Amino acid sequence: MKIGWRIWLLIAVLLLSLLAISPSFNSGVIVTSVSSNSSALHEGIAVGQVVKSVNGVPIKTVEDYSKVISELFPSAEDKKVEIITNKADAILFTNQSPEITVGEMPSTKIKMGLDLQGGARALVQADHSLTDGELNDLISVSRNRFNVYGLSDIQIRGVSDLSGNKFMLLEVAGATPKDLEELVSKQGKFEAKIGNSSVFTGGKTDIADVCRNDATCAGITACNPSQDGYVCSFRFALYLTAQAAQRHADITSTMAVDSSGKYLAEKLYLYVDDQEMDSLLISTDLKGKVTTDISIQGSGSGRTQEEAVRSAQENMKKLQTILITGSLPYKLSIVKLDTISPALGKDFVNIILLAAVASIILVSIIIFARYRKFKISLALLFTAFSELIIILGLAALLKWNLDLPSIAGILATIGTGVDSQIVILDEARKNITVSSVERMKRALFIIFSSFFTAVVAMLPLISAGAGLFKGFALTTIAGITIGVLISRPAFAEMIREMDE
Numbered sequence: 001m002k003i004g005w006r007i008w009l010l011i012a013v014l015l016l017s018l019l020a021i022s023p024s025f026n027s028g029v030i031v032t033s034v035s036s037n038s039s040a041l042h043e044g045i046a047v048g049q050v051v052k053s054v055n056g057v058p059i060k061t062v063e064d065y066s067k068v069i070s071e072l073f074p075s076a077e078d079k080k081v082e083i084i085t086n087k088a089d090a091i092l093f094t095n096q097s098p099e100i101t102v103g104e105m106p107s108t109k110i111k112m113g114l115d116l117q118g119g120a121r122a123l124v125q126a127d128h129s130l131t132d133g134e135l136n137d138l139i140s141v142s143r144n145r146f147n148v149y150g151l152s153d154i155q156i157r158g159v160s161d162l163s164g165n166k167f168m169l170l171e172v173a174g175a176t177p178k179d180l181e182e183l184v185s186k187q188g189k190f191e192a193k194i195g196n197s198s199v200f201t202g203g204k205t206d207i208a209d210v211c212r213n214d215a216t217c218a219g220i221t222a223c224n225p226s227q228d229g230y231v232c233s234f235r236f237a238l239y240l241t242a243q244a245a246q247r248h249a250d251i252t253s254t255m256a257v258d259s260s261g262k263y264l265a266e267k268l269y270l271y272v273d274d275q276e277m278d279s280l281l282i283s284t285d286l287k288g289k290v291t292t293d294i295s296i297q298g299s300g301s302g303r304t305q306e307e308a309v310r311s312a313q314e315n316m317k318k319l320q321t322i323l324i325t326g327s328l329p330y331k332l333s334i335v336k337l338d339t340i341s342p343a344l345g346k347d348f349v350n351i352i353l354l355a356a357v358a359s360i361i362l363v364s365i366i367i368f369a370r371y372r373k374f375k376i377s378l379a380l381l382f383t384a385f386s387e388l389i390i391i392l393g394l395a396a397l398l399k400w401n402l403d404l405p406s407i408a409g410i411l412a413t414i415g416t417g418v419d420s421q422i423v424i425l426d427e428a429r430k431n432i433t434v435s436s437v438e439r440m441k442r443a444l445f446i447i448f449s450s451f452f453t454a455v456v457a458m459l460p461l462i463s464a465g466a467g468l469f470k471g472f473a474l475t476t477i478a479g480i481t482i483g484v485l486i487s488r489p490a491f492a493e494m495i496r497e498m499d500e
Contacts, residue, residue, distance in 0.1 A: 004497070010490035014386050017393020022109045027060050028052050029102040031085070038099040038213045040083070043090035050086040051102060062104055069097050078215075095220070096313060099213065109396040112403075123159075123336040124168040132158075135166050142168065155401070159470075162460065167335065190322045191271045194282075197251050199244070199268065202323045206244035208292065210320050211237040218320075220312055221297070223305055230308035234316040235297040238323065245292045253288030270296070272322060296323075356411055360384045363418050371425065375498055380421050383491040387417050390486070391479050405472035412472075413479025416454065420447045420483065424492050444492060451484045 028050040034041045051059050054068045072079050073096060081092040092098055106112075126138065135158045142156055155171040190202030200206035211217035218236035240248065256265040264282040271277060278298050298319060300311030360381060368377040391410055395402055427443035454476070461473035 004493045006486075006490040006493045010383075010386055010486055013390055013486055017390045017396075020109065020393040020397040021389070022396070028086070028105055029059055029062050029065050030105050032101050032103045034100045039092050039094060040090060040098045040100050043083075043092060044088035045083060045085060045090050045098075045100060046087075049088060050105060051083060052086065053084045055080075055082050062102055065102050073097050095215065096309075110392055111395075111399055111401045120170075120172055121336075121338040122170045122334050124170060124332050125165070125335050126168075127331040127333070130166045132166075135168065138168055142170070168332075189272070189274070190319075191274075193269045193271065194251050194255075194266050199248050199251060200240055206241055207238065207323050208241045209239040210323050211239075212317075212320050218316070220309055223308055226301065229301060229303040230305045231299055231301045232305070232308040232312040233297060233299045234312045235295055236316060236320065238294040238296050240292045240294060242290075242292070245290045248286075248294075249288050249290045252282060252286060255282075255287060257284055257287075270298075272319070277319075356388070356414060360414065360418075367422075367425070373498070376425065376495070379491060379494045379498075380418070383421060383487050383494075384414055384417055387413060387479065387483055387487045390482050391475065394478060394482070395475075401471075402475075403471050405469055406475040409472040409475025410479060412476050413483065416450070416480055417483050417487065420450070420488050421491055423447060424488070424495055444489065447488055448484060451480055454480055 031045060031047055031049045031051060034045055034047060051065060053059055054065065055072070057064070057068050059065050059068070072081060078093055078095045081094060081098060083090045083092070083098065126134075130138065139156050139158055155169075157169055158166060159169045160166045192199045192201070219234065221233045221235045223230055223232040252264060257263070258265045262284060264284060264287060266282070267279040268282055269276055269279045280295075280297065296319070298312070298315055300308055300313070300315045302308035302311050363384075364377040364381045367380055368374060388410065391413065394400070395406075400406075423446050424443045427446075458473040458477050461469045
């Protein structure tokens with residue numbers, strides 16, 4: 001059989017797609033996020049590095065990493081942690097787990113979406129209709145807040161439905177719905193008051209800096225038994241702007257001293273979302289004094305000391321986040337909240353791919369039974385698998401996150417591809433008085449007409465369901481475009497050469 005340029009084009013694109021996918025057989029776990037200003041970041045650990053060992057213990061899976069870290073930190077004592085990556089040798093001295101998150105080493109360059117690697121997704125709506133500018137502001141503040149909090153692999157984007165309503169879609173791999181619900185459903189408004197007077201609020205206007213990840217000015221101060229288990233206290237330094245410090249001096253300058261003579265009569269009350277979180281005594285040394293250094297404290301509880309330490313660390317991190325980023329510009333409500341486990345995602349993908357392969361083979365057998373030509377069945381198999389690999393190669397090249405709707409779009413593309421190939425075969429078998437070139441032209445005209453109809457049908461799905469069907473629509477459009485321009489003309493040329 002003569003190999004024409006269309007077939008060579010298909011082979012070339014197929015080889016480039018395999019190169020873009022680039023299968024990998026490296027062992028270890030990949031760093032998916034590193035908390036800003038953390039000791040791990042200062043020691044050279046960065047996103048994308050591969051963790052090879054921790055304290056000499058080889059790391060091959062996420063379970064290996066979690067086991068080593070959990071054994072190192074049963075309590076809040078300082079430990080030496082040596083983390084070896086493919087690009088850095090980091091030595092940390094810390095009393096808590098390193099502020100990095102890790103994921104399984106990908107076997108290819110294909111990026112899996114939230115549905116396939118596990119995590120949480122929230123569709124969020126503001127308390128009033130947003131303009132494009134307001135939505136962008138909301139996304140900017142929210143991204144800053146989540147990055148400070150240290151959640152991994154976060155995707156935040158604006159979406160809209162067919163009615164024009166605008167939403168913010170949050171997808172966080174490795175997080176739980178509770179993480180999202182706590183940070184999204186609350187506006188995160190922080191306010192420190194003395195009596196009815198506001199001293200300072202969260203955000204850049206009043207907060208110059210917040211001590212984080214530095215044991216000299218932030219950490220767990222004490223853990224004591226309680227009736228229900230343990231209570232651990234935390235404390236961290238807060239640095240006010242000159243404006244906020246002057247406000248604090250003005251408010252305290254006229255205050256009386258309590259009976260002990262050590263503290264002022266009024267306390268400094270801390271509020272988060274208008275709920276009192278804690279109250280602090282104000283030393284007489286601070287009366288009327290312009291000071292930018294304030295100490296913030298709080299606590300966490302648990303059934304065991306380890307749980308109490310973890311709770312205190314989480315509470316401290318959330319409070320630090322609110323102080324750094326300030327309150328969200330709008331009150332938000334969660335319209336839809338989803339979660340999926342990584343195991344479910346992997347199993348689902350395996351089942352889907354097996355079903356796709358089985359369906360392609362079954363269709364090839366049916367084609368062989370109908371046309372009684374083994375070469376035709378092989379050509380159909382080759383073309384269908386080529387379309388699948390080219391779509392995956394395009395996804396890898398564009399760093400496109402494949403989620404469940406995208407997988408459904410790939411299956412739809414395979415189905416339309418088989419339909420097109422059957423059209424080509426039927427046109428090739430009828431009206432043999434017409435030349436094979438004319439018959440292929442007629443078949444491709446039918447295919448192109450079907451292509452434009454499918455594209456028009458997919459366009460509304462990009463915005464339908466607040467963008468949750470976008471992956472399906474874009475994957476389907478990309479797949480059938482590849483088929484119409486590359487694979488199906490090549491299949492038509494194969495059939496024409498066989499007939500001749």
